[in-house]
Amino acid sequence: xxxxxxxxxxxxxxxxxxxxxxxxxxxxxxxxxxxxxxxxxxxxxxxxxxxxxxxxxxxxxxxxxxxxxxxxxxxxxxxxxxxxxxxxxxxxxxxxxxxxxxxxxxxxxxxxxxxxx
Amino acid sequence: xxxxxxxxxxxxxxxxxxxxxxxxxxxxxxxxxxxxxxxxxxxxxxxxxxxxxxxxxxxxxxxxxxxxxxxxxxxxxxxxxxxxxxxxxxxxxxxxxxxxxxxxxxxxxxxxxxxxx
Numbered sequence: 001x002x003x004x005x006x007x008x009x010x011x012x013x014x015x016x017x018x019x020x021x022x023x024x025x026x027x028x029x030x031x032x033x034x035x036x037x038x039x040x041x042x043x044x045x046x047x048x049x050x051x052x053x054x055x056x057x058x059x060x061x062x063x064x065x066x067x068x069x070x071x072x073x074x075x076x077x078x079x080x081x082x083x084x085x086x087x088x089x090x091x092x093x094x095x096x097x098x099x100x101x102x103x104x105x106x107x108x109x110x111x112x113x114x115x116x117x
Numbered sequence: 118x119x120x121x122x123x124x125x126x127x128x129x130x131x132x133x134x135x136x137x138x139x140x141x142x143x144x145x146x147x148x149x150x151x152x153x154x155x156x157x158x159x160x161x162x163x164x165x166x167x168x169x170x171x172x173x174x175x176x177x178x179x180x181x182x183x184x185x186x187x188x189x190x191x192x193x194x195x196x197x198x199x200x201x202x203x204x205x206x207x208x209x210x211x212x213x214x215x216x217x218x219x220x221x222x223x224x225x226x227x228x229x230x231x232x233x234x
Contacts, residue, residue, distance in 0.1 A: 001179075001182070001184065002184065003184055003185065003186045003187075003190040003191070003192050004190065004191045004192065005187075005189050005190050005191075006169075006189055006190075006191055007189055022191070023191060023193050024165075024193070025165045025167045025193050025214065026164055026165050026196075026216070030167075030191065030193070047143055048141075048142045048143050050142045050147075052123075052212075054189070062118075065118070067118065067119065067120055068120065069120045070120075070122075072122050072123055072124055072171070073120040073121065073122050073123075074120070074121045074122075074123055074139070074140060074147065074212075075120050075121065076140050076141070076142050076147070079143075095169075095191075097142065097214070099143070
């Protein structure tokens with residue numbers, strides 16, 4: 001029941017592309033993640049995918065366009081839409097929200113384990 | 118399908134205590150709100166209540182303590198817990214997330230109408 005400073009949480013670990021759970025809201029995991037370079041193309045058939053940039057820049061590539069996010073920008077990738085997050089200009093730190101247990105790659109076999117911090 | 122800069126959205130209107138919907142994520146409204154002074158004591162029997170401070174400072178008073186939030190701080194009030202948001206030091210601007218249709222006062226009769234912007 002303490003306030004959670006998201007960048008402090010993101011700075012408390014160094015591993016990239018490995019979301020850390022900082023809170024729960026109803027059936028969702030509230031997470032911070034550090035990203036750099038290219039992720040894999042994927043989609044989430046069962047859920048929208050929430051991104052909010054805390055630090056740095058993130059491109060979210062869609063099949064027909066790229067959405068470029070800076071600090072303070074939010075974007076929700078609709079359920080089922082293929083996307084690829086790419087941090088081209090150094091590291092980006094983000095707030096992510098997904099239903100508990102959603103695999104970050106869209107596939108349980110390749111998903112990062114989400115660790116609570 | 119454009120990025121949503123939350124502070125730009127919050128600065129696009131002036132009414133306080135009147136959440137504006139900026140996106141949807143699954144069954145939730147993603148909102149920005151401007152707060153100043155004291156809100157009413159209330160609770161949400163059916164949902165957790167998500168607060169993230171974009172600008173300013175916010176106290177979330179609970180019956181047994183006060184949680185003081187600054188910029189970059191997140192707090193989730195658990196379902197059913199009485200709370201009162203208070204912005205004591207000027208205006209605060211926040212990101213809020215709640216299941217669609219959740220009354221901001223916990224009571225349909227007194228709730229603000231949530232407008233999409």
